[in-house]
Amino acid sequence: MTSTYDAIILGAGHNGLILQAYLGKAGMKTIALERRAVAGGGLSTIEDSRLPGFLHNTHAFFLRAITAMPWYADLALERNGTQLIEPELNVALITGDGRALEWWTDIGKTIDSFAAFSLRDAATLRRWHDEFVPIVAQMLAPEARSPPLPPEERRALLSRTSAGRRLLTVSALSPLEFVEQEFEHPTIKAGLLFFNGLREVDLRLPGFGHHIAVLLASPAKAQMARGGSAALARALEAAVREAGGEIRLNTEPERIVVEGGRAVGIETRDGELIRAKHVVASSLNPHQTFLDLLDEDLLPREMRERAQRFRYNLLAPLFAMHLNLSEPPRYSASADHPELARAFMVILGLDHVDRFADIVRHHEAGTIPPTVMWGACPTLFDASQAPARRHTAFMWEKLPYRVHGDAENWDRLRDEHARAMFKLWQAHAPNLADAILGSFARTPLDTERDLPNKPSRRQHHRASRL
Ligand SMILES: Cc1cc2nc3c(=O)[nH]c(=O)nc-3n(C[C@H](O)[C@H](O)[C@H](O)COP(=O)(O)OP(=O)(O)OC[C@H]3O[C@@H](n4cnc5c(N)ncnc54)[C@H](O)[C@@H]3O)c2cc1C
Structure with a gap:
């Protein structure tokens, strides 16, 4: 036929x-x-088969800047029922001693939060933000919407202006070099590399040094889809x-x-x-x-x-833990930071920039690093993702695909590792012990079974983002 x-x-x-x-x-x-x-x-949302009404997003959840994408308007997605939510306290890194480093949709509030850790870093953040706002608006955003230029032509074009030359100089660095060179506080360095670096690119790669400044200057932040x-x-x-x-x-x-x-x-x-x-x-x-x-x-x-x-990002594979809850996680750090009750992305276990070297080393060795995880409680912002007065929450952790040399080991290690994640989560949010109604975990191998184009037995799974 x-x-x-x-x-x-x-x-x-x-x-x-x-x-x-x-x-x-x-x-x-x-x-x-x-x-x-x-x-x-x-873009996958599943209903927990054992507890109907609890919805879980098993892959992409933090949808960056979707409403700013040309296709969002061109395809009139709102007419077809799409609604994106962009919580104000966009990201919060909660440290072991109960401090919170916060990224707000309002850059002024983000700078205030950085200042509580380091005045010098807060000033550096403002400087990079102000310098990169026009670079993003006038160069990178239009570039992202046009056919790519051959590298030499692009370089020649950028070299004509001082802003273009600045972009070329910064992007020659790796994100790690950029952060080490510009910032001083270990938690700020860790937060920048994690939220603005590791989630997107391999932070050791030269050519991506501008990445963090771009994300800081970009007007659109992490969003989630209603439903x-x-x-x-x-x-x-x-x-x-x-x-x-x-x-x-x-x-x-x-x-x-x-x-x-x-x-x-x-x-x-x-x-x-x-x-x-x-x-x-x-x-x-x-x-x-x-x-x-x-x-x-x-x-x-x-x-x-x-x-x-073609090589895939070593640090791309994810382990996910999903919870059904009777109430949202209540972080102990909220005592000093009540705004955390409305935090969107929450990062735990990442107090110091040295954690990155650990994470990379463990990924290379195929072993499990000390837990650094991030996630959200979607129902804080969208009640439709759980039954009335109930909640869902999840945490992700970057873990090696070939654990102890073979991805099949994940089937054996799934529950044990989920317990380790829950322990850290509960240490920060003690109410979870009583609030939990059900849970499940998904390993990097489960992702491969689901979407075979992502990972691969030849390599690690790919890191392209929405
Ligand atoms: C656990 C996890 C969490 C993630 N979280 C985020 C996040 O929070 N934010 C974010 O921006 N990104 C996230 N991502 C990445 C995001 O999911 C991808 O960037 C995005 O899905 C890429 O879209 P795509 O259309 O290119 O590919 P895909 O979404 O992978 O779509 C490819 C499609 O091709 C199909 N396919 C595969 N093989 C074949 C075949 N042989 N024949 C026919 N069809 C085939 C697949 O079934 C799939 O439907 C996450 C990924 C994972 C795994």
Whole structure:
């Protein structure tokens, strides 16, 4: 059986769906092929099967700056029911001795919080923020919305202005070098590297030194979707369908069909041939796309080697612990910081910048580092994610994919590690012991089972973010 479309998209995660909606709006007849029974990829919200009404976001939850994305407006997602919530106390790092380093949507309040740790660092924060606001607005934001320039052309262009030269100089550093060079307080360094660094890129990588300053200067902060992350996926699906697109679930490609040096279609695992007149696009990872789905002799050797060399962020894999609760976590640190009752992202176990060296060392060795974790209580901001007067909360921790040399070990270690995380959580929020109604944990191996494009037995899973 053969069918023909203008465009075929592999994978119906948010990137695939957004592309498909745009192509549909441009008048193309499109189809997305998705291996799972539901579209949305990392925008996934599940209901606890043992306790109905408790919703848990099993992948992406902190959705950065979604309302500032051009596609959010272009695809009229609010018309399809999307609502993003951006809590004011966006991030709080709670230290072992009950202090709180806070990032607010209001930079003035963030600077005040930094000042309680170090006046010098608070002044440094203000300086970088003020310097990078125009760099983000005039250079990086427009750049992110345009086709990338060849590196030499970009460098030449940036070298023409003092702000551009500044950006080039700072970005030559790694995030770690940037923070060590600019800030003095160990908790501030740790917080910046964690919230503004580690979650996004490998903090040892040169070329990302500007990353922290950019995130500090960026107007849009972490957001969450009302109803759960899957609500955003449903709105994207609706946008695709409105534009005439088709999403074929439970369908996997066997190979990309190439004729005359062009990708012209997909053969599915069921033997169906789907032809594309104009576009075959893949949102799968480079190994799947270029090595698994394309015959070896069809790809120029150089491209094949680049796909083989593609490396995933060592520190990307996550372990997640999810709780059903009768009340939200009440942190002991709230005694001095009552605002913590409305904190969105909470970071625990990270008092000192030296923790990063530990985390990296353990990831390289495949062993479990001392617990540093971060998470949220979504129901503080969106009651629809649990039954009335009930709550959900979760914590994530970066842990090695191949634990003790083999990812399969996670099935044995899951419960033990969840208990260790809960112990730290409860040390900060003693009410959890009585508030807990149920829990479950998901390991880096569970993520791979769920979304095979993310991790890989060849490598670690990828770190691209929404
Ligand atoms: C535990 C966890 C927590 C995360 N938290 C955050 C967060 O808080 N904030 C954030 O911004 N990001 C987060 N991320 C990352 C985020 O989920 C990804 O950046 C995002 O999902 C990437 O979107 P995508 O559309 O490119 O790929 P995906 O969302 O992975 O979508 C790809 C789609 O392709 C499908 N697919 C895979 N293989 C095939 C195949 N062979 N054939 C057909 N279909 C296939 C998959 O089923 C999936 O639906 C998290 C990831 C994980 C694992």
